[in-house]
Amino acid sequence: MIAEFRLPDLGEGLTEAEVVTWLVAPGDTVALNQTLAEVETAKAVVELPSPYEGTVSTLHAEAGQTIAVGAPLIAFDVVGDEPDASESASESAEKAQPNLVGYGAAPTSAGRPARRARRIGGTPVPVDTAVLEAAPHDATPSAAVDVVIERPRSTPPVRAHAKRLGIDLVLVAAEVGDRVITRSDVDAYAERVGRAGATVDETSGIPATAPSSPAALGDGERETRIPIRGVRKHTAAAMVQSAFTAPHVTVFHTVDVTATMDLLSSLRDDRALSAHRIGPLTVVAKAVCLALGRTPGLNSRWDEAAGEIVQHNYVDLGIAAATDRGLIVPMIRDAERLTLLGMADAVRSLAEVARSGKTSPAELAGGTFSISNIGVFGVDAGTPILPPGQSGILAVGAVRRQPWEHHGEIALRQMMTLSLSFDHRLVDGAEGARFLKDVADILEEPGRAMLFR
Structure with missing residues (x-):
């Protein structure tokens, strides 16, 4: 049966959102609460979890397109009778609200969040463990070894910090062992390998965003038009x-x-x-x-x-x-x-x-x-x-x-x-x-x- 998922009300009376990026494509099999897309409202970028299990049938909007709340967003081919779209969408959105800001999928029966598979070098990586060739930062390139590691455990702010510094948490996990990776672990690793990213001013607590890099004056077109959205x-x-x-x-x-x-x-x-x-x-x-x-x-x-x-x-x-x-x-x-x-x-x-x-x-x-x-x-x-x-x-x-x-x-x-x-x-x-x-x-x-x- 075909089930439609309409753009839910993301809070505070917002009437529309822009699709920033799709994380699924037609033909993909998705699980309940799997992130489907990132959308930008007038206030924030929000992750949308799936209210259904099934196969993606149709994407009703393209990346960069703005759609109204309540408009069809994505269609699924689900097994069994078609769920009540309005009830399912609203209930799923309500239950998954904490997940809309990137804090992981809903807890599994074991009480821990389900983990999404990562991709390294374009190769699918299993959810729980991965075997990959990794070289220590102080080793020669030819000294690659096989390392069996568990997917790194960390909080969303720590993952964001590592991403900003260009640090792969897999490599940090190989050093700190089987425990939750902290911000100090990432900073210590970054210092050892000489990564120098933008930092949070310790005296302020507010992030100093890196300046954008527009074209130099006199290069290219005389004007650049940027959509206001x-x-x-x-x-x-x-x-x-x-x-x-x-x-x-x-x-x-x-x-x-x-x-x-x-x-x-x-x-x-x-x-x-x-x-x-x-x-x-x-x-x-x-x-x-x-x-x-x-x-x-x-x-x-x-x-x-x-x-x-x-x-x-x-x-x-x-x-x-x-x-x-x-x-x-x-x-x-x-x-x-x-x-x-x-x-x-x-x-x-x-x-x-x-x-x-x-x-x-x-x-x-x-x-x-x-x-x-x-x-x-x-x-x-x-x-x-x-x-x-x-x-x-x-x-x-x-x-x-x-x-x-x-x-x-x-x-x-x-x-x-x-x-x-x-x-x-x-x-x-x-x-x-x-x-x-x-x-x-x-x-x-x-x-x-x-x-x-």
Whole structure:
């Protein structure tokens, strides 16, 4: 029987998606929850799992084509009676939601995720084990040996990190043995073989994306036209809406963060804490959550239709991240509940997932306040535009050593500029200044955090 799979609603009222790449072709046999394709919505690139077992009959769209939610996407030849398409698709999409962002297939009866076969050199590799010729990185090319290995076990962020560095996890697994590969294993291997990829700034926790490589000026055509779609199209519309709806005001504060940097240095020297990679952005995020408790106007939204100001009694903290597909602002949910270590882990995880391109639409929805770490690009200050529905956004500048007055003398201090944009409908100048001063006080003297609730 022929069963049609229609493009499901991927969340937040999205109405269409672009097919980025097909991972199956007509004639392929697919399993339940096997990834069929990657599609790009206005917010993220999402993996679509199969709601059926069977053989691919027809692909209703080509890579690069945009289709509407509910439109036929792919047809299957399935065994037995044709399932109820609407029920099966919706139920499968709901059950497989965690898998839509690249976190593996649904658990098997043994309780572990099913693994997809890999391809090495164009040769199909069995799911569980593989026999391949591999040479150690320090061996001569002629010293190839047969190595029997299990498919590497790792988390999605670690796989994304290895892919970005051009590291094959099979080779890492051969060195670390039968255990889950960690990010530090990948970094150690990369250091040994001399791989130098783009890295996450340890002091920021936000990925620094490699610049694109356009044609040199004067080469080729005089103009290049790039279609406006996906994340960039959504971001452009949101920024225009915000800029011409909310009256923006931006205030600045230059802060002596020497004490914070000394604290971070001390924490990094503690072996029990070093794995958390606490950076300045982590401390800023924690300070923001504490300061919002005193200035609720900056954690509110303007409800024009209801004629109300909605104050949030929680903090869903957005951290702006630059990706190859454009700017996204994934959320740390209930950030006010996190300890400093919990915040560090959340920021790092958010950055790794954003860099891998697997941020889910759910992680981009909502938000009550945002932070933009422009300092990772060496920028000191800016005038950030508010994400729609939020009343405040803080731009965090670079940390620089500058001469500064300290205890009546001029000394070299570590300085940072904070830039706060807020919606003047909800926040007056005094409240905005008070919030910025609270954040600055914590960064200047981290012990002041104990005075906040």
